[in-house]
Amino acid sequence: MDIKAMDIKAMDIKAIDGRRICLWSGPRNVSTALMYSFAQRSDTRVIDEPLYAHYLAHTGVDHPGRQEVLEAQDQNGERVVRQVILGSTERPVLFMKQMAHHLEGLDWKFLRQTTNVLLIRDPAEMLPSLVHQIPNPTLRDTGLDMQRRLLQQLHAWGQRPPVLEARQLLLDPPGVLAQLCEQVDIPFDDAMLSWPAQPLPEDGVWAPHWYHNVHRSTGFQPYRAKNVPVPPHVEPLLASCAACYRELYAHALLATPPAP
Numbered sequence: 001m002d003i004k005a006m007d008i009k010a011m012d013i014k015a016i017d018g019r020r021i022c023l024w025s026g027p028r029n030v031s032t033a034l035m036y037s038f039a040q041r042s043d044t045r046v047i048d049e050p051l052y053a054h055y056l057a058h059t060g061v062d063h064p065g066r067q068e069v070l071e072a073q074d075q076n077g078e079r080v081v082r083q084v085i086l087g088s089t090e091r092p093v094l095f096m097k098q099m100a101h102h103l104e105g106l107d108w109k110f111l112r113q114t115t116n117v118l119l120i121r122d123p124a125e126m127l128p129s130l131v132h133q134i135p136n137p138t139l140r141d142t143g144l145d146m147q148r149r150l151l152q153q154l155h156a157w158g159q160r161p162p163v164l165e166a167r168q169l170l171l172d173p174p175g176v177l178a179q180l181c182e183q184v185d186i187p188f189d190d191a192m193l194s195w196p197a198q199p200l201p202e203d204g205v206w207a208p209h210w211y212h213n214v215h216r217s218t219g220f221q222p223y224r225a226k227n228v229p230v231p232p233h234v235e236p237l238l239a240s241c242a243a244c245y246r247e248l249y250a251h252a253l254l255a256t257p258p259a260p
Contacts, residue, residue: 019093020085021184022111024100024150025119026143028129030166031097032214033221034119037177038095039200040191045091048204050084051077051102058105061141064133064209072205077102081110093186100143100150108153115184116154118147120248121166123241128228133209139237144244151248165252170223172255179253194219 021038025031039046053069054077055061063069074080085096100118123142130137139145154161162183169176173193181188197218199207207215230238 018089019184019186020089020114021093021095021117022085022098022114023096023117023119024098024103024143024147026100026121026126026147027133027141027210028126029119029121030169030220031099031119032211033217034164034169035095035097035202036195036200036214036217037192037220038093039202040195041093041189042191043091043186044093044095045089046200046202047084047094047096048200048202049097049099049102049206050080051098051106052204052206054080054106055099055102055104059140063206065206068205077106081106086110086113100146101140103146103150104140108150111150111154112157112159116150116159116161117164117180117184118151118161118248119164119166120144120147120245120252123238123245124230125167125226127230127234127238127241128226131231131234137234137237139240139244142237142241144241144248148244148247151251162253163248163251165249167223168252168255170220173220175256176253183253 023031023034025034035046035048038044050073053073053075056063056066056069057075058077074083123144126142127137130141134141151161151163162180164176164180174188174190177192178188195218197216199211199215203211213221
């Protein structure tokens with residue numbers, strides 16, 4: 001049944017009441033498209049990277065639109081956790097697009113109260129895209145090492161967070177999203193497969209620097225292999241990223257049939 005055609009008050013929302021989904025991604029991983037997907041659900045509110053200003057202030061890194069982000073968001077990460085991530089929400093599901101490296105400098109214990117999902121992408125495809133925004137990226141900028149550490153910690157706490165892989169998701173959006181929804185205990189909604197070609201009101205102030213493609217899209221774009229080589233100065237980073245990626249990919253949800 002299409003959730004958008006239903007009266008939320010009449011829904012049996014026991015399983016999804018107050019569910020807080022944190023998507024821990026890296027950059028250039030189709031995370032924005034996934035946020036747009038969840039924004040189409042009538043039972044869901046989305047938030048775009050609430051810890052970005054905390055990360056910039058804590059690390060001092062220079063990202064496109066840095067000053068705008070620092071002025072637009074609360075830079076106190078612990079307060080953001082209390083008031084936003086664990087704060088009140090008017091919808092049964094709160095979906096938060098997060099970057100894994102934004103966890104730097106925070107106490108991770110709040111993750112025991114959230115439903116955590118990881119989103120990864122083959123670094124051989126991610127890095128040639130990332131260098132357009134961050135010309136000299138580090139392992140921290142990719143989020144992959146933080147995702148690896150995060151998965152290990154969540155497993156130690158007894159959580160089994162779903163791991164999404166960008167290629168598998170793009171090869172089979174309905175199949176992979178249905179698996180994800182089942183694992184986070186919410187009903188799958190066909191509305192998640194398409195959206196209007198326009199910005200979301202929830203977009204962060206950094207959207208003009210990063211979201212050009214998703215603003216032109218009306219759904220998940222079919223997967224196409226990227227034949228752009230990794231720039232020579234980034235090749236040493238690729239080796240470090242690949243080790244983290246392989247460890248995470250072992251837990252990934254697969255398309256039907258699985259991609260080779």
